[in-house]
């Protein structure tokens with residue numbers, strides 16, 4: 001995977017569609033076979049959502065309904081309410097907005 005954010009998007013999309021149990025931590029046991037599995041699921045997902053409205057997130061088309069969760073729109077770290085779809089993904093995955101995520105990332109790198 002070239003883009004690490006791509007994985008988050010895919011994971012979230014599958015999670016929304018098939019339930020949380022479908023998604024395991026891809027970083028712990030990521031194999032080409034699993035990647036193929038993921039891509040197959042994405043294909044199915046895309047087909048199912050074909051007729052529905054889509055939004056583009058960082059160049060990837062996603063069904064709009066994936067982003068309707070209002071409860072995840074406020075960052076738990078900086079309390080900023082975000083309209084940014086990118087923040088939605090980060091809040092779902094990391095419980096904070098994109099900016100907070102970057103801050104945490106940078107902090108982590110400095111400590112290494």
Ligand SMILES: [Zn+2]
Nearest residue numbers: 075078097100
């Ligand atoms: Zn934040």
